[in-house]
Amino acid sequence: MNTTTRRLASIVMVMFLTLLVSTTWIQFFAADRLNSDPRNARALYAQFGTDRGPIVVDGEAVASSVPSDDEWNYQREYERGRLYAPLTGYYSLVSGTSGIERAENDFLAGSADALWVERVQNLLTGSDPQGSAVELTVDAAAQEAAWDALGDQRGAVVALEPSTGKILAMVSKPTFNPNDLATHNTGEANEAYLNLLNDENQPLLSRATATTQPPGSTFKLITAAAALESGDYAPDTVVDAPSTYTLTGTRTDVGNFGGTSCASSGQMTLADAMRISCNTAFLDLGGDLGAEAMNEQAEKFGFGSGYDVPFSTAASQYDPDPDEMSTAQVELSGIGQGSVTSTPLQVAMVSAAIANGGEVMAPYSVDTIRDAELQVVSETRPSSNGRAISEETASQLTDMMVSVVEDGSGTTAQIPGVTVAGKTGTAQHGDNSAPPHVWFTGFAPADDPQVAVAVLVEEGGTLGGSATGGRVAAPIAKAVIEAVLNG
Structure with missing residues (x-):
């Protein structure tokens, strides 16, 4: 072999090895990155050309794929989109995915590992892939009740099943219509998305799970729990309850709602302090317990x-x-102010844990997932996040919460024939110039809990500065509880 031939052979071999390495790199190592690249039109065609599975509530699809007369084959359609948006999220050519659409994308798209048998069958038969149905834990009647009761007010409602952690309702307002983002008219979809992003009310963010606010007096449940768990307090323990309380190391005086006095004697039992939501008693209690015990x-x-x-x-x-x-x-943390912030979901979990004898159940919204043949391929099993308080403490807190509704600050949550346990809350926020946020959380029936709920209405809702948790938030919780119990 002469020199020229050897050089040509070496060049050909190098080119062959380069082609082999580059092809291997693209097909194996870079495959995931290229498939997920938004500029990859093939990935988009494959994704939107699939008959995506429905999202189902009480046997009815609230999100489904319908045939489209364009190159994408299918378009996502949302039934009562604004009502279920905090759960379903959106599925969009322009803005991607969110909510259940994102979290359960592999099942909805039919590409989950658990569906490998069906995928092989589709490959062998040449059938088009079909997505799986995702069945939610949501109670449609409770969801509707929460939506209607909240009305045009900004805020959120969350309802849970205490014994399992199932999410029975999740409403957030203001919200958005996922259909506006699902359209295949990319210009309209992009305009809708930008309008939502620039909206000062942030409708794309669920107030139920994605934002936190001071929980106000609903946090007194945790303060009371810490006190009871310490062994130094009981419901009938007499605590200081002055007309005003000067925060230690400051000249700041904090009073009770409306400037009222909790007790003429300046003292009352812990149970009574909870019943009327006495601020000064819980300020003193929080300071006495200390940051470590409260945080724990x-x-x-x-x-x-x-x-x-x-x-x-x-x-x-x-x-x-x-x-x-x-x-x-x-x-200040003793009354849910200062640095304390919470989602309505977390406040609902506090009530649910008390209702469940002190055990905290992990919240979840997906019940079962079924393949195209309606066979169950995945089912959520209730799981515990551990014990927050003893059964005795849970029982004591339940009695205290019942008194709040029977003849305390939460009487508007009363339901004839049903014993309701609850706690109101009014929370200052920001620089205190705006009306306070108002809360209510509770569960029912108190002796056999079926539902726990938390309601947040921002800046007092329709009543503004004159609002309280009892006047504004408690009636909303009542409507949701009734919907669950009557279902």
């Missing part, structure tokens, strides 16, 4: 951690750094 109790209920339900939620928080809190800050 909050974490046992779930503060400090987000959840996958299966989409991710924001983490509620006692304080970013409990070790550095001043005494005044700890005192």
Whole structure:
């Protein structure tokens, strides 16, 4: 072989090896990155050309794929889209996915590993792939009741089944219509998405799970739980309840709602302080318990951690750094103010744990997933996140919450023939110039809990500065509880 031939052969061999390496790299190592690249038109055609599975509530599809007269074959369609948006999320050519659409994408698209038998059959028969149906835990009647009762007010409602953690209702307002984002008219879809992103009310963010607010007096449940768990307090323990309370190390006086006095004697039992939601008593109690005990109790209920339900939620928080809190800050935390923030989901979980004898169940919204032949391929099993309080403490808190509804701050949550346990909340926020947020959380029936609920109405809703949790939020919770119990 002469020199020229050897050189030519070497060049050909190098080119062959380069082609082999580059092809292997593209098909194996870079495959996932290229498939997920938004500029990859083939991936988009494959994705939107699939008969995506439905999202189902009480046997009815609230999200489904319908044939489209364009190159994409199918378009996503949402029934009562605004009602279920905090759960379903959206599926869009322009803005991608969110909510259940994102969390359960592999099943909905028919590409999950659990569907490998069906995928092989499709490959062998040449059949088009079909997505699986995702069945939610949501109670349609409870969802409707929460939507209607919240009305045009900004806020959120979450209802849970205490014994399992099933999400029975999840409403957030203002919300959005996923159909506006699902359209194949990319210009319209992009305009709708930008309008939602630029909306100061942030309708794309679920107020039920994605944003946190001061929980106000609903947090007194955790303060009372920490006190009872310490062994130093009982429901009939007499605590200080002055007309005003000066935060330690400051000149700031904090009073009770409406400037009222909790007790003429300046003292009352812990149970009575809970019943009328006495601020000064719980300020003193929070300071006495200390940051470590308060933070530990909050974490046992779930503060400090987000959840996958299966989409991710924001983490509620006692304080970013409990070790550095001043005494005044700890005192404020006793009434759910200062650095304490929470999602309505987390507040509902506190009530659900008390209703469940102190055990915290992991929240979830997907019940079962069925393939195209309606066979169950995945089913969520209830799981425990641990015990927040003892059964005795849970029983004591239940009795205290019942008194709140029977003759305390939450009487508007009463239901004839049903014993309701609850707690109201009014929370200052920001620079305190805006009307307070109002809350209610509770469960029923108190002796056989079927539903736990949390309601947040921002800036007092329709009543503004004159609103209280009892006047505005409690009636909403009542409507949801009734819907579940009557279902």
